[in-house]
Amino acid sequence: MFYATAEGHPGLPHDPFKAIVAPRPIGWISTIDETGMHNLAPYSFFSAIASKPPMVLFSSEGWKDTVAACAQTGEFVVNLATYDLKDAMNASSAPLARDRSEFPHAGLTPAPCRLVRAPRVLEAAASLECKVLEIFSPKTLDGEPIENHMVIGQVVGVHIAERCLTDGRFDMVKAGTIARCGWDEYLGMDGVFRMGRPKGA
16 A cells, blocks of 8 residues: 555544654653753653764654753763663653652652763663753744754763663663554564553643
8 A cells, every 4th residue: 555644644543654754762861951840751762863973863743841941051971771660661651730740750769970961761771861952842844844863962971770781782682672663563582562652641
């Protein structure tokens, strides 16, 4: 079959785009805003984009607290989403009031970083300390900006749990890395599993 995206997805009950572009790494982003409030949220439009120096990018659909904090402070942390933390990661996607941090809501511990003020997830197998290089919104073919905000950061520090190293290499199987697929599906080391998002997420 074929369909033009401008026409929606005729004949299909759900948009297959996210299921086709999958699996996608999860950018589990922690920030601190100018008032000192900690924020934590997962983003499935996320990837590494360079290695020398190391850089990552995540895209937010809407100007959310995470992007606002990145703009205010110029810093963020990427925490590795793993199977043992899947429920906590999912809980951190809940739409909380701005004066509530996702860390206690998800049962997680904010830990200090070395080179940025934003906290990392203490329980995470790995965390990347990042400094913002650029925040911008892409435009459509018609030249219209969309409500997606892309944040590019340079990785300035890396935390790795010793248990996830094998012969000096980061072992993603030991870590239990997970990835985002379409709809309610995720990919773990043992295959695809399903997990519903919190209401409103």
